[in-house]
Amino acid sequence: MLIPPQSSPTCVRIVLSSSGNYWVRMASHLLKFNFAPSSWQQQFFQSPRRRLNLLSTHHIRPHPSSLTVYASLSTSNARIPRPVSVERSDYRTLESHCFGILRTRMNELGIDIGVCTPGQPIRILCPMCKGGESSEKSLSLFISQDGDSALWNCFRAKCGWKGNMRAHPDRKSSYGKPNQVEKVKKIRELSEESLELEPLCSELLGFFAERMISGETLRRNAVMQKQCGGDQIVIAFTYRKNGALVSCKYRDVNKKFWQEKDTEKIFYGLDDIKEASDVIIVEGEMDKLAIEEAGFRNCVSVPDGAPPSVSAKDLPPEDRDIKYQYLWSCKEYLDKASRIILATDSDSPGQALAEELARRLGRERCWRVRWPKKNEMDHFKDANEVLMYLGPTVLRETIENAELYPIRGLFNFSNYFDEIDAYYHRTVGYEIGLSTGWNSLNELYNVVPGELTIVSGVPNSGKSEWIDALLCNLNKKAGWKFALCSMENKVREHARKLLEKRIKKPFFDTRYGESVERISVEDLEEGKRWLNDTFYLIRCENDNLPNIKWVLELAKAAVMRHGIRGLVIDPYNELDHQRPAIQTETEYVSQMLTMVKRFAQHHSCHVWFVAHPKQLQSWVGSPPNLYDISGSAHFMNKCDNGIVIHRNRDAKTGPLDQVQVCVRKVRNKVAGTIGDAFLTYNRVTGEYTDDG
Numbered sequence: 001m002l003i004p005p006q007s008s009p010t011c012v013r014i015v016l017s018s019s020g021n022y023w024v025r026m027a028s029h030l031l032k033f034n035f036a037p038s039s040w041q042q043q044f045f046q047s048p049r050r051r052l053n054l055l056s057t058h059h060i061r062p063h064p065s066s067l068t069v070y071a072s073l074s075t076s077n078a079r080i081p082r083p084v085s086v087e088r089s090d091y092r093t094l095e096s097h098c099f100g101i102l103r104t105r106m107n108e109l110g111i112d113i114g115v116c117t118p119g120q121p122i123r124i125l126c127p128m129c130k131g132g133e134s135s136e137k138s139l140s141l142f143i144s145q146d147g148d149s150a151l152w153n154c155f156r157a158k159c160g161w162k163g164n165m166r167a168h169p170d171r172k173s174s175y176g177k178p179n180q181v182e183k184v185k186k187i188r189e190l191s192e193e194s195l196e197l198e199p200l201c202s203e204l205l206g207f208f209a210e211r212m213i214s215g216e217t218l219r220r221n222a223v224m225q226k227q228c229g230g231d232q233i234v235i236a237f238t239y240r241k242n243g244a245l246v247s248c249k250y251r252d253v254n255k256k257f258w259q260e261k262d263t264e265k266i267f268y269g270l271d272d273i274k275e276a277s278d279v280i281i282v283e284g285e286m287d288k289l290a291i292e293e294a295g296f297r298n299c300v301s302v303p304d305g306a307p308p309s310v311s312a313k314d315l316p317p318e319d320r321d322i323k324y325q326y327l328w329s330c331k332e333y334l335d336k337a338s339r340i341i342l343a344t345d346s347d348s349p350g351q352a353l354a355e356e357l358a359r360r361l362g363r364e365r366c367w368r369v370r371w372p373k374k375n376e377m378d379h380f381k382d383a384n385e386v387l388m389y390l391g392p393t394v395l396r397e398t399i400e401n402a403e404l405y406p407i408r409g410l411f412n413f414s415n416y417f418d419e420i421d422a423y424y425h426r427t428v429g430y431e432i433g434l435s436t437g438w439n440s441l442n443e444l445y446n447v448v449p450g451e452l453t454i455v456s457g458v459p460n461s462g463k464s465e466w467i468d469a470l471l472c473n474l475n476k477k478a479g480w481k482f483a484l485c486s487m488e489n490k491v492r493e494h495a496r497k498l499l500e501k502r503i504k505k506p507f508f509d510t511r512y513g514e515s516v517e518r519i520s521v522e523d524l525e526e527g528k529r530w531l532n533d534t535f536y537l538i539r540c541e542n543d544n545l546p547n548i549k550w551v552l553e554l555a556k557a558a559v560m561r562h563g564i565r566g567l568v569i570d571p572y573n574e575l576d577h578q579r580p581a582i583q584t585e586t587e588y589v590s591q592m593l594t595m596v597k598r599f600a601q602h603h604s605c606h607v608w609f610v611a612h613p614k615q616l617q618s619w620v621g622s623p624p625n626l627y628d629i630s631g632s633a634h635f636m637n638k639c640d641n642g643i644v645i646h647r648n649r650d651a652k653t654g655p656l657d658q659v660q661v662c663v664r665k666v667r668n669k670v671a672g673t674i675g676d677a678f679l680t681y682n683r684v685t686g687e688y689t690d691d692g
């Protein structure tokens with residue numbers, strides 16, 4: 001029996017013949033398929049006259065060998081089930097397309113998959129070993145149900161050829177799950193009648209009224225109710241797109257939520273953001289209604305609530321971003337928005353939701369709402385709570401006062417107001433720098449945590465001695481502790497110099513000690529304790545030179561473990577400065593000083609870096625310039641403070657124990673200014689005192 005097509009030429013009609021075969025009319029051809037119906041089809045075709053309209057000719061992919069044109073009817077295999085399904089039409093189109101590509105690719109390997117039935121393994125002749133002497137069909141071949149992938153294995157031990165291939169390597173396939181037919185979710189069509197929704201009863205209107213949601217808002221948002229078994233009535237939030245019912249979410253008295261299955265995931269209130277340039281996103285339907293009470297209709301709610309935390313993974317591609325499908329399916333609505341206000345809950349899942357939305361929507365057009373404080377400790381949780389406790393005006397103001405969503409690396413000054421206030425009120429300490437302990441330097445140089453001071457001077461000018469004296473002063477004045485990376489100093493000699501300055505007595509009573517009483521054993525014991533509590537030594541225990549990274553890592557540990565406030569690196573040239581061949585010394589120094597400065601700033605630690613001047617050809621005894629530092633002008637350019645230590649070596653021009661502290665650069669005017677101070681060096685105790 002054949003029923004001719006009646007409508008469009010692209011329409012194909014299938015009619016179940018009395019013999020159980022299908023007749024298909026395509027354009028001017030009459031085709032016959034000799035496959036048999038699946039059980040689903042058998043049910044569908046209960047009546048031999050029942051017809052099935054398909055959208056295109058591609059919707060059926062019969063077994064290639066089973067397709068004949070004007071062929072005579074074969075009834076012999078009419079009851080053998082074939083893996084043909086006509087209900088998943090779009091999907092089949094894709095499958096046959098994949099199958100074609102896969103077939104071409106597999107042909108190149110010498111395998112013709114035309115003989116295969118997707119989803120069912122078969123044995124064929126292996127193109128590699130040809131089945132050996134007995135020509136056995138040793139290659140097991142499996143084509144996935146979606147026709148996108150092939151898997152094969154030759155079971156002959158001597159061959160063992162195996163492999164796999166994909167038609168679309170990037171596409172998600174059912175490959176690897178041979179027996180699993182990919183599920184295509186059908187989206188249900190809904191109506192108020194089919195869901196048995198009813199207008200809200202007076203009890204539920206009362207429930208909403210208690211939450212400050214008016215009847216007018218409920219009507220406009222088509223909030224309904226449903227009888228759920230017995231006499232239980234639940235709220236039905238209707239999800240609509242262009243006015244049509246797309247999904248429905250229910251809420252019972254116990255605040256339990258559930259949603260209609262197999263429906264499209266969209267935002268609640270989607271039609272309200274059509275063409276909106278400002279869009280408000282909230283975390284629940286009640287909040288969407290509350291926002292409307294505050295005067296904003298351009299608001300939607302996410303359908304599924306908030307995640308427990310922000311995912312640490314990179315964003316998945318849209319088609320695999322399952323939890324946020326609603327966002328992608330409503331993308332065209334949000335694309336038009338220039339400002340998206342994230343008004344999610346104030347709790348941590350709510351904040352995680354805001355972050356997940358901002359990641360996907362683009363932080364640059366996102367704003368976030370800060371819910372008002374409930375008490376000293378807590379904030380109101382969401383829009384509905386604010387509406388109930390503070391009213392629609394405050395809710396409106398809260399939304400209007402949304403702040404820019406933070407973007408890592410991009411700040412406002414307001415992000416720093418606390419820090420600026422603390423700086424102004426000097427509550428952190430040392431904002432204007434810590435005095436060196438020498439009055440003559442008070443106007444010129446003060447030590448600010450987080451800054452870098454380069455100390456230079458010709459050899460033997462007393463750079464190390466002066467820094468040691470400075471550290472002793474800072475420790476005495478403010479209890480600061482320090483890490484010392486002084487490669488040139490033997491530990492015992494460094495200890496001697498520091499103890500002499502601290503105890504103000506010579507370590508020995510010979511030669512330089514003149515006849516001054518030396519440090520006593522008791523002094524030594526107390527001094528050792530002080531040394532131990534005040535200084536931490538960074539030293540390379542083998543003969544290798546330490547590099548700057550290594551030094552800074554240890555200094556960081558000293559900050560964390562011992563709370564050091566200063567680091568001395570003395571001198572620069574004793575570090576390992578190996579650099580890549582393509583890097584110039586200038587580039588290297590710049591990079592190294594950047595690292596040092598970053599360490600100083602991050603850890604609020606002052607760094608003194610000793611760097612020698614290059615060999616001065618015609619040095620006449622005057623203090624060198626900071627630009628004379630060997631290696632690079634970057635020492636001068638990059639430091640916060642630049643100091644040259646100089647001493648008179650000619651008795652005719654002045655006292656030999658006089659030390660000139662030349663402050664050559666001070667970036668921070670709060671901490672000092674350029675100028676020279678003169679100190680007197682005490683050779684016996686190593687102390688420096690103000691001149692005069």
Ligand SMILES: Nc1ncnc2c1ncn2[C@@H]1O[C@H](COP(=O)(O)OP(=O)(O)OP(=O)(O)O)[C@@H](O)[C@H]1O
Pocket residue numbers: 457458459460461462463464465466488571612647648656657658659681683
């Ligand atoms: N004003 C001064 N008068 C006399 N001797 C001094 C004076 N300043 C420092 N010295 C002595 O000079 C020697 C070298 O001092 P120091 O090690 O501090 O110099 P430096 O500039 O760090 O040397 P280098 O460049 O070799 O590292 C020490 O023995 C110190 O006692």
